[in-house]
Amino acid sequence: MYKLERTDALIVVDVQNCFCPGGELPVEEGDKVVPIINQYISKFQKARAKIYATRDWHPQDHQSFKEYGGIWPPHCLKESKGAEFRSDLKLPKGTTIISTGDKPHVDGYSGFDHTNLERKLNEDGVDRVFVGGLATDYCVKYTVLDAVEKDFETVLLIDAVKGVNRKSGDAERAIDEMMKTGAKKATLHEIT
Numbered sequence: 001m002y003k004l005e006r007t008d009a010l011i012v013v014d015v016q017n018c019f020c021p022g023g024e025l026p027v028e029e030g031d032k033v034v035p036i037i038n039q040y041i042s043k044f045q046k047a048r049a050k051i052y053a054t055r056d057w058h059p060q061d062h063q064s065f066k067e068y069g070g071i072w073p074p075h076c077l078k079e080s081k082g083a084e085f086r087s088d089l090k091l092p093k094g095t096t097i098i099s100t101g102d103k104p105h106v107d108g109y110s111g112f113d114h115t116n117l118e119r120k121l122n123e124d125g126v127d128r129v130f131v132g133g134l135a136t137d138y139c140v141k142y143t144v145l146d147a148v149e150k151d152f153e154t155v156l157l158i159d160a161v162k163g164v165n166r167k168s169g170d171a172e173r174a175i176d177e178m179m180k181t182g183a184k185k186a187t188l189h190e191i192t
Helices: 030-046 117-123 136-149 169-181
Strands: 008-013 050-058 094-100 128-134 153-162 183-187
Touching: 008 030, 008 136, 030 050, 030 153, 050 117, 050 136, 050 183, 094 117, 128 136, 136 153, 136 169, 153 169, 169 183
Parallel strands: 008 050, 008 128, 050 094, 128 153, 153 183
Antiparallel strands: none
């Protein structure tokens, strides 16, 4: 069980139109995380804990796109409908938005990669982060790994993530890797 404190933070990773059914790079059932994350948001608001949301925010010529040598189709182009957060995601006013991959030659799967997330967390006095969103085997995984490496107590919200699974079992392997590095996992009923 985890009792939320004001020194905790929720990090909502890339819950954007692009990564949900109908988007340019959909995660299977990616939209299913939204109602669960909304319940987490409510709990964090009641505890007066901080809420952060990362978003892919790519330029047209981003290196992760196939035409520029990457492995992905164009997605989450800054200012596009696909890059917007899901309309049913209830991010409260005052949510700190962290844009990732916003430079052509910087990939950045992690919310910490070439962003000010670590500085913001430190300025806000955060020592424990809870991470959920899309996708388990990419941006969620690397955000969790970096949070652990940067000495934040890190909890993966196991019921609020979905994986890409380019290869069968990728999401499960990602979860194993996160746990081996020191992250913990929790579900909604374990957070008070």
